[in-house]
Amino acid sequence: MREKIPLPEKYQNKVLFKKEPIYTSSLQSSKNGDKVYSLTEDQINEIRSIRGETVELDPGMGGVSPTKIRQWINEGANLTSLDLMLTKNCNFSCTWCFAESAPGKTEALSFNIIRKTVRQAADIGVKLFILTGGEPLMYRDAKEKKGFFDVVGLIQETYEQANKQVRLLVFDDVALITPKIAKMFFQKGVGLCTKGDTLDALLQDYKLQKQGAFNEMMQGYRNLWEAGYGKKDSPPIVVNTVLDHTTFSGMVDLHYWVREHGMEHSIVPVHYCGNAVNDDQEGGIHSHHVKVLYDLLAKIDKEEFGDVWTPWSAFPKNKNCNRNLSGLHIRSNGFVTACSESPGPDETDVYTFGNINQTDITSISKSNKLEEYRREFETGYGQYVCNPEVCDLYKEDLCRGGCATRSAYSKIDYNTGLIMKNENPLNYSQLREDPLCPAWTILAEKQGVLKSGLLDEVHQFLINSSERIDKEKYKVRNFLNKTDNQRALFK
Numbered sequence: 312m313r314e315k316i317p318l319p320e321k322y323q324n325k326v327l328f329k330k331e332p333i334y335t336s337s338l339q340s341s342k343n344g345d346k347v348y349s350l351t352e353d354q355i356n357e358i359r360s361i362r363g364e365t366v367e368l369d370p371g372m373g374g375v376s377p378t379k380i381r382q383w384i385n386e387g388a389n390l391t392s393l394d395l396m397l398t399k400n401c402n403f404s405c406t407w408c409f410a411e412s413a414p415g416k417t418e419a420l421s422f423n424i425i426r427k428t429v430r431q432a433a434d435i436g437v438k439l440f441i442l443t444g445g446e447p448l449m450y451r452d453a454k455e456k457k458g459f460f461d462v463v464g465l466i467q468e469t470y471e472q473a474n475k476q477v478r479l480l481v482f483d484d485v486a487l488i489t490p491k492i493a494k495m496f497f498q499k500g501v502g503l504c505t506k507g508d509t510l511d512a513l514l515q516d517y518k519l520q521k522q523g524a525f526n527e528m529m530q531g532y533r534n535l536w537e538a539g540y541g542k543k544d545s546p547p548i549v550v551n552t553v554l555d556h557t558t559f560s561g562m563v564d565l566h567y568w569v570r571e572h573g574m575e576h577s578i579v580p581v582h583y584c585g586n587a588v589n590d591d592q593e594g595g596i597h598s599h600h601v602k603v604l605y606d607l608l609a610k611i612d613k614e615e616f617g618d619v620w621t622p623w624s625a626f627p628k629n630k631n632c633n634r635n636l637s638g639l640h641i642r643s644n645g646f647v648t649a650c651s652e653s654p655g656p657d658e659t660d661v662y663t664f665g666n667i668n669q670t671d672i673t674s675i676s677k678s679n680k681l682e683e684y685r686r687e688f689e690t691g692y693g694q695y696v697c698n699p700e701v702c703d704l705y706k707e708d709l710c711r712g713g714c715a716t717r718s719a720y721s722k723i724d725y726n727t728g729l730i731m732k733n734e735n736p737l738n739y740s741q742l743r744e745d746p747l748c749p750a751w752t753i754l755a756e757k758q759g760v761l762k763s764g765l766l767d768e769v770h771q772f773l774i775n776s777s778e779r780i781d782k783e784k785y786k787v788r789n790f791l792n793k794t795d796n797q798r799a800l801f802k
Contacts (some may be wrong), residue, residue, distance in 0.1 A: 333728035350703040388436030397450040404520040409585035412445040422452040453775030487533035493538035531800035541573030556595035558777035602749035625713030625748040652716040655737035713745025
């Protein structure tokens with residue numbers, strides 16, 4: 312057993328604020344048609360245009376754009392994407408890992424089950440496979456003598472024989488990517504969602520619980536760039552970052568690094584799940600941190616990289632998660648769930664639709680239970696920010712309630728604005744409201760209950776923490792989401 316790596320001393324007492332209310336009085340639900348986000352037709356078209364131009368295999372949107380998925384559904388595909396958690400074995404022991412993966416874990420899908428599932432998937436309309444772990448490169452079926460690239464080959468050959476197209480997205484921690492593996496990824500056109508939380512080597516080693524992990528990852532990235540990733544016409548590569556009270560201060564510099572190397576940046580705030588279930592989050596990331604960060608990153612992207620987007624949703628670049636629209640996740644133990652992080656059978660049976668070791672994917676995709684769940688997901692919105700009456704993002708199918716997993720495990724305290732652990736996993740579909748959506752901050756501003764000067768304070772913290780940013784150029788917080796009238800109100 313590895314010796315536990317301690318949190319670096321400079322982060323040990325770091326909180327983004329003391330556990331004090333960020334609301335001066337209780338937040339009220341919207342009434343009389345008041346909207347958190349009221350979008351013009353031009354703004355709606357802008358969001359759809361940006362998403363249409365976004366490279367495919369984007370993890371933040373369930374692999375492809377919402378418009379594309381809707382098209383596939385209308386053409387008769389009941390199941391368009393399938394996640395395969397190949398193994399729980401991993402080279403790291405991440406402090407926040409939702410799957411509680413670690414070195415030496417033996418739980419894995421059998422290659423025979425994968426073969427059977429892939430063949431059926433091709434028949435019922437699946438067009439995207441997302442391969443995860445653990446670390447997928449560590450997948451082994453000793454009995455069949457098969458590994459990760461055997462799975463990749465199986466998927467591509469099956470679809471080629473059926474004269475159908477398929478896309479592949481792999482979630483990988485980068486550290487095991489040798490020059491040879493990087494070339495194989497590139498040649499096979501595999502999209503990558505990679506790992507990168509910070510440019511602080513000591514902090515990254517702590518997060519992954521392995522000495523030297525940061526250096527291993529950087530070498531993996533160099534191998535990928537040498538193979539061709541990060542260039543204009545390369546397969547897509549996205550850096551996935553877990554945002555918490557320790558990584559927040561370095562997020563701006565990390566974003567510069569990501570974009571300078573031709574990669575996209577996916578940011579996922581931490582929530583009470585997996586290894587992070589007991590994490591003290593009340594003094595950590597909240598809606599207003601996400602709001603200020605996204606506003607700043609959008610301005611940097613526009614000014615420094617010519618990439619224009621306006622932050623509205625709970626994800627950077629207005630992405631949303633479409634996995635609950637027509638996708639499923641198969642865990643390494645065979646259980647088929649709504650998504651990789653949705654509450655599993657040990658928490659509730661509602662979001663588990665069978666086990667691939669006993670029931671085939673065709674039957675599961677056509678089951679009444681799955682149909683009922685999707686119907687519930689469409690109507691199970693909240694009352695404050697995540698519903699079509701108060702948010703045009705929701706109304707226009709531009710956001711599906713942010714991250715449903717965060718709604719399952721975390722919730723906002725309407726009296727204080729702080730994040731609390733949610734004890735009702737059914738909020739995943741029934742009362743879905745992502746507690747870290749920037750809309751909470753917008754609503755609090757509109758109601759005049761957000762603590763004065765809080766957003767400017769967070770903005771200044773980010774500016775002061777960065778070694779890269781032009782502090783004079785970005786010293787003033789921008790108001791990207793406000794109308795002219797609102798700007799006047801908030802001056």
